[in-house]
Amino acid sequence: MLLIHGLGSSAADWALQVRSLEGRFHVILPDLPGCGHSGALRDGCSIVELAASLWALLDELGIARPNIVGFSLGGAVALEMALQRPDSVPRLGLVNSLTSYRLDTLNKWLEARIPVLLIHLFGMKLMSRLCAARMFPQPWQRSLRDRAAAVVGTVPPASYLGIVAALVQWSATERLDRLRSRVLIIAAEHDLTPLAEKRALASRLGAAIAVVRGSRHGTPFDAVEATNACIFALLSDQPPPSADQLACDEPQPAHLLEFVGSLAAQHAMGP
Numbered sequence: 001m002l003l004i005h006g007l008g009s010s011a012a013d014w015a016l017q018v019r020s021l022e023g024r025f026h027v028i029l030p031d032l033p034g035c036g037h038s039g040a041l042r043d044g045c046s047i048v049e050l051a052a053s054l055w056a057l058l059d060e061l062g063i064a065r066p067n068i069v070g071f072s073l074g075g076a077v078a079l080e081m082a083l084q085r086p087d088s089v090p091r092l093g094l095v096n097s098l099t100s101y102r103l104d105t106l107n108k109w110l111e112a113r114i115p116v117l118l119i120h121l122f123g124m125k126l127m128s129r130l131c132a133a134r135m136f137p138q139p140w141q142r143s144l145r146d147r148a149a150a151v152v153g154t155v156p157p158a159s160y161l162g163i164v165a166a167l168v169q170w171s172a173t174e175r176l177d178r179l180r181s182r183v184l185i186i187a188a189e190h191d192l193t194p195l196a197e198k199r200a201l202a203s204r205l206g207a208a209i210a211v212v213r214g215s216r217h218g219t220p221f222d223a224v225e226a227t228n229a230c231i232f233a234l235l236s237d238q239p240p241p242s243a244d245q246l247a248c249d250e251p252q253p254a255h256l257l258e259f260v261g262s263l264a265a266q267h268a269m270g271p
Contacts, residue, residue: 001026001027001028001056001066001067001068001235001249001262002028002030002055002066002067002069002078002224003017003018003027003028003029003037003068003070003074004030004032004068004069004070004071004073004074004075004077004078004164005031005036005071005073005074005163005165006071006072006074007055007071007072007073007160007167008035008128008151008152008160009030009035009036009151009152010031010035010036010037011030011031011036011149012036013220014027014029014220015227016094016220016221016224016228017220017224017227017231018043020228020231020232021228021231021236024100024129025067025235026059026063027109028061028063029064030054030057032050032073032074032163033045033053033162034156034159034162035048035123035155035159036244039261040156040159041058041073041158041162041163042145043162043176045162046166046169046170047057047076047077047080047166047167047169047170048079048080048084048170050103050166051077051080051081051084052084054077054081054231055081055084055085059160064088064139065088065089065090065091066088067083067087067089067090067091067092067093067226067232067235068081068090068091068093069093069094069095069234070093070094070095070097071095071096071097071219071220072096072097072217073097073163073167074095074097074169074208075094075095075096075097075099076101076109076167076172077097078092078093078094078097079092079094079097079099079172079179079248080170080172082179082180082181083172083176083178083179086178086179086180086181087180089162089180089181090181090182090232091181091183091184091235091237092167092179092181092183092184093183093184093185093186093213093230093231093234094183094184094185094186095186095188095219095220095227096186096188096191096192096193096217096219097143098197098198098201099171099172099173099176099201100170100171100172100173101167101168101170102168102169102170103139103168106195106213107193107194108168109271111193112168113194115127115131115164116161116164116168118130119160119161123157124154124155124157124160125149125153126154127153128148128149128150128151128152128153128155129149129153131148131151131152131169131181132145132146132148132149132152134216135148135216135217136148136218136221136222137215137216137220138251139253141222142165144218144222145222148218148221149230154188157246161172162216165174171178175176176204176205176241179205179263182207182237183207183208184208184209184210184230184233184234184236185198185201185202185207185208185209186209186210186219186226186230186240187209187210187211187212188211188212188215188216188217188219188223188228189198189211189212189213189214189215190214190215190216191215191216191217191219192217195211207222208239208240209240210226210230210233210240210241210246211243211246212226212227212246212247213243213247213248214247214248215247215248221247222249223246223247223249224249225249226241226245226246226248226249228248229241230246249261
């Protein structure tokens, strides 16, 4: 089971999924190039190259047929991996991700360009605080909000901007007929990009879609139980949980504080 993290973060983001998965699956948690404890991002790096780098890792580990789940940026990399080796990814999960990040709609243009503008004007720390507040706006989500701002705020601007540049040049839309994986799309009700686009993708692929009520973009954080249930359904070839089971978590300050503390410790560790 390969889990691929989102933009501005690292594999530590999957801590609450790993707790549920690691007893039953061999879980692989890479930091993408330019992220976490991996090396610097190469100038002009592409989503195609990021996907190829993960295949190289899996080849080194002797893993030929991984199940893959990717969140946001990680979903783009996961989908690209499945398209590069269509017969090698039996199951594919895409969490709040798209098949193209080209700036072909006003929504995509704003989501890509405003953070870049904020970085150039005010730096990573302010941009990260604003994005974290938007992702986790509820009072009970303060620990998640603070953690997201702290992690993204320490990312080198060149790495963050380089990955954004790679995303806006990438598209898989024209190649989806190559896909052979069983696909599950996990979509937040209030994601940054329109839910209709994820529904259209599910229809085109004949894939299942799980819409998580109340969740925003950070679904693996604000809807832990729903995310884990969906991943288990995908891995066991079952339909996703029913709509009444797919909702944002209720306030749980104790488990969130424990989670944030464990992630802070992981983030401080070396490679």
